Amino acid sequence: MTIETIKKEFPIFSRRINGKPLVYLDNASTSQKPSAVLDALTNFYTTSNANIHRGIHTLSEEATERYEATRKSVARFINAAVAEEIVFTKNCTESINLVARTWGHASIRRGDHILVSALEHHANLIPWQELARKKHAKLFVIPLTSSFELDMEAYDKLLSRKTKIVCVTTQSNVIGTRPPMKEMIKKAHAVGARVMVDGAQSVGHQRTDVVSMGCDFFAFSAHKMLGPTGVGVLYADYDILETLQPFLYGGDMVTSVEREHAVYRDAPWRFEAGTPNIADVVAFRAAIEFLEEIGMDTIESHDARCVAAAREALAGFARVRVFAPESGASCVAFTVDGIHPHDVATIFNSEGVAIRSGLHCAEPLVKDLGVPALSRMSFYLYNTMEDVAVARQALEKVFRIFSLTSNP
Ligand SMILES: Cc1ncc(COP(=O)(O)O)c(C=O)c1O
The missing domain is CATH 3.40.640.10 (Type I PLP-dependent aspartate aminotransferase-like (Major domain))
Structure with missing residues (x-):
């Protein structure tokens, strides 16, 4: 099955959020449900x-x-x-x-x-x-x-x-x-x-x-x-x-x-x-x-491709700090210097992109990382490279709205 075919099994993806197709990158919170379920x-x-x-x-x-x-x-x-x-x-x-x-x-x-x-x-x-x-x-x-x-x-x-x-x-x-x-x-x-x-x-x-x-x-x-x-x-x-x-x-x-x-x-x-x-x-x-x-190995490698693409997209931005270990899987946490993660998530949402921001029910860990809060994109089997591209555009919008330069 291609990712596009898989995505079609999930009725929620016919929804639009703020007039834009839903890009769901909050899978670590909960996943969407296929028609079979x-x-x-x-x-x-x-x-x-x-x-x-x-x-x-x-x-x-x-x-x-x-x-x-x-x-x-x-x-x-x-x-x-x-x-x-x-x-x-x-x-x-x-x-x-x-x-x-x-x-x-x-x-x-x-x-x-x-x-x-x-x-x-x-x-x-x-x-x-x-x-x-x-x-x-x-x-x-x-x-x-x-x-x-x-x-x-x-x-x-x-x-x-x-x-x-x-x-x-x-x-x-x-x-x-x-x-x-x-x-x-x-x-x-x-x-x-x-x-x-x-x-x-x-x-x-x-x-x-x-x-x-x-x-x-x-x-x-x-x-x-x-x-x-x-x-x-x-x-x-x-x-x-x-x-x-x-x-x-x-x-x-x-x-x-x-x-x-x-x-x-x-x-x-x-x-x-x-x-x-x-x-x-x-x-x-x-x-x-x-x-x-679909197969768990297929899902694991698909996640890894999404994470790699997201990290590459974020690497192009000055002021963006990524919190990702070598073993990091399925998600990418980041901060944008000078902008609260809730503002980042709000702007992403205006583009139809659902990400999580805050303490992620892991307050001591976030404190250990030395930040007040984090934004997080988390991926699953229905996410496409197009989703990552839309997230990147949403991040560009964050920089535009706050009149920040995105280039290093
Ligand atoms: C690592 C981890 N453990 C436990 C939980 C708790 O799951 P639930 O809220 O479904 O009980 C979560 C939920 O986000 C989680 O990410």
């Missing part, structure tokens, strides 16, 4: 809508089958050993909180060390801050090098037998850094620590293999990978998952209930109390199939 959602509600796991009528059985089929697709997509290692949550944030509240509550003791990387989104930072506070544990940060990579020497020094968990993203949502996951996980395991991997930014952009990566926990959201909002995934090694206590209590997570106590179901259903987001989970399968059809 929208159709799957409508199809579920129009043909199989019923609650799951509790009815013996046809619709309930169909709904259960379709919901559980997505679990199998997710397991295949990330190469989990069995579908039972996949827990559905409402988003990546909830998946990480689940680990902090269940595994963390049971395992962290006074004086233990929790390591987080300097790259973390608030979702993989604040749950660990809270856990450290409640348990009187210590939170340490793996810093960045001057080239925006994680400082592996500092990591080696921070790791010790006191380290109980290392929390790290596969890909920064701000600057695109991809830490060396396998190496980090191997070293963490060597001191007996668990590893919580935040896969939100990479899982829809590169091939994921949780087994070869070796992580203990891997969290992500469907909405960043063409799927609907309201669906998150937690992968956990089953040997760990089956030892964890539930996170929420109520219907559908029990095998028997007395007035005084209840017996809980096995994992993963033990963690899915109440009626889950059935329709969106069902539609998520269509997103996975769409990605599989």
